[in-house]
Amino acid sequence: MFSRLANVFKGIFSLFIKDMERKNPEALLELEQENLRKQIANFNQGLAAHAGLAERLMSQVRKQETEERELHARTTAHLRAGNKSAAAQNALRLQSLARELEENRRQLAQAEETYQNLTKAREVAVNAARSKIEALKGAINDMRMKTAMAEMNEMAAGMVSTIGGSGDTLSRLHEMVEEERTKAAGRARMARDSMDMSEVNIKEAEMDALADQALAEFAAKEGIALPGAEASVAPEANRSMGSNPQSESQ
Missing domain, CATH: 1.10.287 (Helix Hairpins)
Structure with a gap:
């Protein structure tokens, strides 16, 4: 019972809100613009975090590339000097570093590609939203103009039908004026005809x-x-x- 009453009140409230939205589309559009700005801000924060991750990967790759060059030089030096054990340790470390460097380079390439795709997706979404908002603004302005024109036409039609009605004040006034004018013209003619001009x-x-x-x-x-x-x-x-x-x- 109470749930049904709650549904009825929800329906009435929903109709009221919908009617308010129809009467004030500018307010609803402004709310959507504000929501879009918030979404863009949140997206930019996530994009900035992803860009930070890419920067860390890039810094790590550069560091590993420097370390790889140094290990390669030390391994070569120990091998030429006959330090086989030291050369073997450096070679093992160089092999492990090469695998890590390759993996980090792959992750960096993926991160850069993801960043570019996210940036492109953001631009496309923002441009599409802006185009839709501008189109809605034009549609709202056109709706307001056509509504005003319709109201003016309805008002004009009502005035024409009202003024042309049989019980209109202007029509009755016109009839009274015409009647009095006709009477005055008749009296003037009678006086002129009855006058002895001889x-x-x-x-x-x-x-x-x-x-x-x-x-x-x-x-x-x-x-x-x-x-x-x-x-x-x-x-x-x-x-x-x-x-x-x-x-x-x-």
């Missing part, structure tokens, strides 16, 4: 006539000839001059 025109003509009369009286009083008056006086004078000969002939 009286207005008569009143306007009277005002113009009174203004012309006042101007003519003022001009006559001041002795100023009006331009329009001169043009009208000239034909009258011509008519009067043309009628005088007839009257004289009569």
Whole structure:
């Protein structure tokens, strides 16, 4: 019973963690980068220890090579001097040293090869991990950008459907404005049609006539000839001059 409940809680907690990871992929990627740095550091420590072993083997090989040359020289000297027993002891030691030197050289070659292989494997693994991390960074950025674009498109679609709805405030306001504008236009037309323009025109003509009369009286009083008056006086004078000969002939 309790184990089943524990499994349920574990499942819920796992779903919660998975949801958090989906919402924060950058944090998960940063954690993996930190783990990679730790793994590289541990690998480098092991590689350094192996390199130290190779260096010790190399130092031992050099020491044995020096000892081999010295033993070879002493064996030759004792043999030429007739010291057969000493020459035999040196020859035996030289034979044993040669076997040890050969084994150490073989181990040194293997150690060097292993070191090179480990170094190459580290470089390949690190480069592959870095390439994958960079690809993941690009994928995360692309995901964020596409998510933002999707949210903007969804928001725009929601705004279009909401603004175009029948119960929208802007639509109701537009209808009210159009209704009031139509009413105002109708009232203006009714007022214009009901207005008697004949009286207005008569009143306007009277005002113009009174203004012309006042101007003519003022001009006559001041002795100023009006331009329009001169043009009208000239034909009258011509008519009067043309009628005088007839009257004289009569």
